[in-house]
Amino acid sequence: MIDIHTHPVLVREVMEKDPEMERVVREVFRLRNRPQPLETFLLHMDVAGVDKSVLLPIDCSTSKKCSIYTNGQIADLVDRAGGRFIGFASVDPHSPDAPDRLESAIRDLGLKGLKLAPEIQDFRADEEKLFPLYERAQEMGVPIMMHSGLSWETDTPLYNSHPRFIEEVARRFPKLKICIAHFGWPWVIDTAALLLKYPNLFADTSCLYFDTPTEFIQFTFGKQIPTTWIERSLRNQVMFGSNYPRIETVKMVEAVKSLGLTEGATELIFEKNAERFIGL
Numbered sequence: 006m007i008d009i010h011t012h013p014v015l016v017r018e019v020m021e022k023d024p025e026m027e028r029v030v031r032e033v034f035r036l037r038n039r040p041q042p043l044e045t046f047l048l049h050m051d052v053a054g055v056d057k058s059v060l061l062p063i064d065c066s067t068s069k070k071c072s073i074y075t076n077g078q079i080a081d082l083v084d085r086a087g088g089r090f091i092g093f094a095s096v097d098p099h100s101p102d103a104p105d106r107l108e109s110a111i112r113d114l115g116l117k118g119l120k121l122a123p124e125i126q127d128f129r130a131d132e133e134k135l136f137p138l139y140e141r142a143q144e145m146g147v148p149i150m151m152h153s154g155l156s157w158e159t160d161t162p163l164y165n166s167h168p169r170f171i172e173e174v175a176r177r178f179p180k181l182k183i184c185i186a187h188f189g190w191p192w193v194i195d196t197a198a199l200l201l202k203y204p205n206l207f208a209d210t211s212c213l214y215f216d217t218p219t220e221f222i223q224f225t226f227g228k229q230i231p232t233t234w235i236e237r238s239l240r241n242q243v244m245f246g247s248n249y250p251r252i253e254t255v256k257m258v259e260a261v262k263s264l265g266l267t268e269g270a271t272e273l274i275f276e277k278n279a280e281r282f283i284g285l
Contacts, residue, residue, distance in 0.1 A: 007091075007279040008050070008058040008254060010150065010186060010211045010246030012073075015041045019078055029071045033125070034063075035157045038250060043082070046249075047089060053247075053255035059091045059283070061120040061150060067099040068127035080114040091283060093118040093150060096138070098128050104141035111147055117283050122152040123170070124161040131173040139178050148182040148282050153189040153196070155214050157251075168196045175203040182282055184244065188212040193229040200242045207282050208239075209246030210261050210274070218252060218260035232264050240270040244279045 013019070014030045017040040031037050050058055060082060062074035072095070079092040094110035096103040098121060110116045119142055123130055130151060142149060153168045168189035175183060182205050189196035190212035200206050213221045226232050235243055247257040261274065279285075 006053075006055045006057075006258075006275045007245065007283075008053075008055045008247050008249065009184065009244045009279045009282070010209050011046075011058045011060060011249040011254075012251075013046065013060050013079070013082055013090075014073065015039070015250050016046060016082065017042050019074070019082070023078070025071075026074070029073055033065070033069050033071060033158070034073050035159075036251065041250075043085065047086065049249060049254045050089065053253075053258045055247075055254055055258070057089055057091055058249070058254075059093055059118070059150070059279075061093050062095040063120060063122050063125055064095040064097045065122070065126050066097040068125065073125075076110040076114055076116060080116060083115070091118075092116045093120045095120045095122075098126055098135050098138060103135075103138045107138065107141055107147065108145065111145060118148045118150060120150045120152075122156075123165040124152060124156040124163065125158055127161070127165070129165050130170040135174075136177070139174055139181055143178045143181040146284060148184065148284070150184045150186055150209075152187070153185045154187045154192060154212065155190060168192050168199055171206070172199055172203070175199065175206050179203075179205055181205060182207065184209055184282060186211065186246070187248070188225065188243075190214065190225060191229075193225055197230050197234060197239065200239050204242075207242045207244055207278065209244045210257065211246035211248035211252070213248065213252050213257065213260075218256040219263050222257075222260035223263060226264055232266070235264070235274075236266055236270050240266075240273050241278060243274050244282060245275045
């Protein structure tokens with residue numbers, strides 16, 4: 006089982022080496038939970054039955070004058086966890102050398118994908134200045150995890166994160182694999198439409214923002230769109246994501262399993278689609 010969407014923002018060992026990180030997590034990422042040892046992260050995975058988790062940083066050097074984890078810190082955690090983590094990189098999309106920084110993170114640090122967050126990095130996915138970055142990612146076979154939908158940072162524009170802006174990227178770069186994070190919630194139907202049209206697009210299940218995980222997942226994939234859409238039409242493009250530590254991994258696993266999908270669809274969502282997306 007692979008969790009495609011986690012943030013290692015509470016790892017105590019990182020904060021002890023970089024005291025500024027605790028402030029960044031609290032004031033920029035807006036998560037105020039207490040730091041925890043790395044062992045706690047791994048324990049959450051064990052309890053949920055998750056074998057590997059994708060770690061996502063955010064380089065917001067231009068927009069927020071900081072990084073919510075650097076690529077080096079992500080690579081260090083991957084090394085320390087003995088194969089349990091898959092590290093993604095992040096680069097500042099406003100930087101002219103963003104494509105070269107991405108290439109360095111992939112080749113030199115062994116990271117496997119790119120994380121971009123339009124709301125907190127202050128851009129729209131369809132801005133032409135990002136096209137060289139997309140081109141480089143496509144050339145290297147690097148998948149992109151693109152934040153979409155609601156975010157908790159109150160000083161960031163929700164509009165930037167509408168999934169509609171991803172369409173131009175999917176159209177111009179048909180071999181570039183992009184995950185519409187959080188299933189684009191609340192724009193779930195828009196996300197489903199994009200998945201149906203573009204086979205290089207994926208989405209993850211980490212679309213929880215209120216209520217309990219089970220109630221919200223059943224609402225999203227039962228009321229906003231029918232569960233049968235996932236089972237019949239989108240089964241090859243949906244991946245399990247928990248958004249840990251905002252959500253406990255085991256609760257999101259239970260929520261997705263509560264949809265009652267077939268064994269074949271469940272295997273795709275919890276494992277096979279993520280393997281294909283990352284290129285494992």
